[in-house]
Amino acid sequence: MTRMCRFLVLTLVLAVWAITPALADSFLVFTEEGLPKGSNIFTWCDTPPCDVSTPQECATPEGSHNLRVRTNVWAGLGVFLNIDPFNQPQPENLSAYTNGEVRFFVKTSKDLKVEMQCKVSGQTQTKTRFLTQHGWNGLNAWQEIVIPVASFTTDPVCLAAVTSPFMATVENLPFFSSFQIDNVRWRRANAHSGASSVQVQGRQLTVNGKPFVVRGVAYSPISIGEDYRGSFRDRPDRYLVDFPLMAARGVNVVRTYSSFMTTGMLDAARANGLYVIPNFQVDTAQLGCTAGKDFMRDRMRETVQEWKNHPAILFWLIGNEVNRSLTNTALCSDWYPQLDSMALAAHQAEGASFHPVGTANSETSGLGDICQNGCSDDTRLPNLNLWGVQAYRGCSFGTLFNEYQSKSDCARPLIVTEFGADAWDSLSGPSGAENQTLQANCLGQLLGEADQALAVRTAGGVSAGQVVFAWSDEWWKTTCAGSQWTLHDTCSTWTNPGYPDPAMNEEWWGIAALDPADPNARVLRSSANQVSGSWNLGAVCNARVVSYNKTTGQTALSFNPAAGSTDHTLYYGPLSSVSTYGYSGSVTGLGATGSSSLTLPSGSLFWVVVGRNNGAEGCYGKSKTPSATNERPCFPNAASCSVPQAANRTCQCP
Ligand SMILES: [Ca+2]
Numbered sequence: 001m002t003r004m005c006r007f008l009v010l011t012l013v014l015a016v017w018a019i020t021p022a023l024a025d026s027f028l029v030f031t032e033e034g035l036p037k038g039s040n041i042f043t044w045c046d047t048p049p050c051d052v053s054t055p056q057e058c059a060t061p062e063g064s065h066n067l068r069v070r071t072n073v074w075a076g077l078g079v080f081l082n083i084d085p086f087n088q089p090q091p092e093n094l095s096a097y098t099n100g101e102v103r104f105f106v107k108t109s110k111d112l113k114v115e116m117q118c119k120v121s122g123q124t125q126t127k128t129r130f131l132t133q134h135g136w137n138g139l140n141a142w143q144e145i146v147i148p149v150a151s152f153t154t155d156p157v158c159l160a161a162v163t164s165p166f167m168a169t170v171e172n173l174p175f176f177s178s179f180q181i182d183n184v185r186w187r188r189a190n191a192h193s194g195a196s197s198v199q200v201q202g203r204q205l206t207v208n209g210k211p212f213v214v215r216g217v218a219y220s221p222i223s224i225g226e227d228y229r230g231s232f233r234d235r236p237d238r239y240l241v242d243f244p245l246m247a248a249r250g251v252n253v254v255r256t257y258s259s260f261m262t263t264g265m266l267d268a269a270r271a272n273g274l275y276v277i278p279n280f281q282v283d284t285a286q287l288g289c290t291a292g293k294d295f296m297r298d299r300m301r302e303t304v305q306e307w308k309n310h311p312a313i314l315f316w317l318i319g320n321e322v323n324r325s326l327t328n329t330a331l332c333s334d335w336y337p338q339l340d341s342m343a344l345a346a347h348q349a350e351g352a353s354f355h356p357v358g359t360a361n362s363e364t365s366g367l368g369d370i371c372q373n374g375c376s377d378d379t380r381l382p383n384l385n386l387w388g389v390q391a392y393r394g395c396s397f398g399t400l401f402n403e404y405q406s407k408s409d410c411a412r413p414l415i416v417t418e419f420g421a422d423a424w425d426s427l428s429g430p431s432g433a434e435n436q437t438l439q440a441n442c443l444g445q446l447l448g449e450a451d452q453a454l455a456v457r458t459a460g461g462v463s464a465g466q467v468v469f470a471w472s473d474e475w476w477k478t479t480c481a482g483s484q485w486t487l488h489d490t491c492s493t494w495t496n497p498g499y500p501d502p503a504m505n506e507e508w509w510g511i512a513a514l515d516p517a518d519p520n521a522r523v524l525r526s527s528a529n530q531v532s533g534s535w536n537l538g539a540v541c542n543a544r545v546v547s548y549n550k551t552t553g554q555t556a557l558s559f560n561p562a563a564g565s566t567d568h569t570l571y572y573g574p575l576s577s578v579s580t581y582g583y584s585g586s587v588t589g590l591g592a593t594g595s596s597s598l599t600l601p602s603g604s605l606f607w608v609v610v611g612r613n614n615g616a617e618g619c620y621g622k623s624k625t626p627s628a629t630n631e632r633p634c635f636p637n638a639a640s641c642s643v644p645q646a647a648n649r650t651c652q653c654p
């Protein structure tokens with residue numbers, strides 16, 4: 001689904017409600033996503049109104065817009081935080097950045113005065129530095145400047161009450177000179193360790209050597225009354241509520257829509273057994289010049305360097321539906337070569353153990369943009385490791401997976417990076433109604449098809465996983481007349497005849513609804529049960545011996561794979577111990593297709609087959625003898641499982 005990234009700046013943004021600022025690894029001051037929540041830009045110059053604008057230029061360090069100041073004699077601007085109803089900035093605690101730095105890009109022919117302000121005991125304090133004190137090369141060309149926060153001040157009281165994190169002023173200019181600023185942020189070093197080893201093997205992924213299937217949700221940490229920019233700051237108010245609920249549904253991956261991350265968010269993901277797929281945003285205006293492409297690649301490399309060592313990182317997704325807005329010529333000559341060079345830069349930034357790199361394409365011409373011969377096939381994109389596709393064909397994927405399989409020079413895994421159905425049925429009653437059953441049935445069909453397309457599940461399967469769109473409703477999204485961020489609008493902005501209700505209701509795609517009475521409440525829809533039924537580890541059903549060679553022990557099994565599994569293990573014991581489940585050994589690595597060959601030890605045995613995913617096991621099946629749980633004990637015994645059992649496993653067989 002297209003994300004609207006409107007560039008909003010120079011407008012007074014009023015805080016809808018106050019959220020305690022959380023400490024993050026970067027505090028974004030001025031980026032392509034605008035300004036911090038509740039902040040605004042103030043300007044000053046010799047002859048107001050000051051000529052301050054945000055021109056769009058290809059050769060811009062971050063995205064395609066920057067801040068430009070033009071003046072006669074002197075002029076400047078600053079970002080001021082938490083503007084109150086009296087147009088006064090209010091303090092923000094940035095003391096976490098005491099040992100950090102203020103980073104920004106500047107293009108100027110004159111030295112600039114760079115300042116920050118804080119408010120201590122009602123008194124404003126201004127701390128001043130000059131570019132020449134921080135390595136400015138004096139050229140009128142984009143240069144990144146790094147000013148240690150400590151060179152402004154080391155006073156903890158001041159840093160706990162920052163009212164302006166960045167001001168820039170030029171003085172005594174000749175006529176009509178200008179300066180430009182971009183990508184201003186406060187940053188502090190973070191230290192991560194224990195990166196997960198993520199590999200592409202054929203059409204599959206492995207994590208730390210084990211088969212891994214992406215069972216993900218699209219996640220935008222945005223509350224009622226906010227727009228997409230809510231994702232550009234640390235949101236413990238959202239993720240500490242959402243992540244445990246996701247994990248309980250069998251979700252193992254969170255797919256985001258920005259490369260903005262915080263250590264707190266990633267730690268919370270890992271604590272809940274989740275991996276994260278950050279999404280580096282691509283501004284297609286930067287594809288128009290070499291400098292723009294270089295800047296884009298530099299920002300990607302920087303993201304990888306900052307976050308590669310965190311164990312929650314699964315892989316890098318570059319671009320969301322970039323193919324949607326480009327002609328085929330531009331795709332083949334500008335975007336795909338750029339994508340490959342960014343993938344290479346990411347690999348080089350990590351060394352031999354790099355995380356995979358993929359992109360998420362929209363189905364603009366079916367799968368025509370993917371593995372296009374002579375344009376985006378494996379030969380042309382040697383550094384791309386996987387493809388993402390966002391598929392909205394209705395309640396069935398139709399021939400999507402076969403189409404991908406039939407492509408030549410296209411051997412990588414496919415991940416459905418978005419799919420789903422909305423929960424608003426415009427055909428219900430005179431004015432439409434929420435229809436959880438419609439959404440749940442549609443999603444259930446899609447989940448089943450996606451599961452069958454998995455390479456771990458079906459011989460010849462092309463898929464390494466899928467991402468449900470979306471975790472929660474987004475009240476900011478429609479742009480119909482009268483729609484508001486504080487309203488759950490039901491208008492439709494596009495039509496898709498593939499669905500039973502062809503009206504696509506952008507604000508209703510969540511498997512969790514939001515509650516206007518409680519910002520921390522999530523109301524799980526029926527569709528969330530479809531997700532847990534498909535993704536939470538289940539039991540193996542209909543296990544049968546297809547063949548058995550008494551002399552060699554060679555055995556062929558068939559079984560219905562456990563829901564949510566990526567692999568299976570067989571546990572056996574002497575038949576004489578069956579009444580006590582006295583296991584004596586195991587055979588691992590049976591795969592997840594439900595068809596396995598293995599060698600059993602000699603003698604009379606009992607055995608069970610158990611599903612496995614991500615280091616956890618599912619149900620061992622139900623005992624014939626009713627007991628407290630009726631679930632067979634784990635290996636080697638109920639008191640100590642050799643592999644932990646998934647908390648939300650199910651034991652049902654149809
Ligand atoms: Ca609908």
Ligand SMILES: [Ca+2]
Pocket residue numbers: 474475476477478483484485486487488489507
């Ligand atoms: Ca709305």
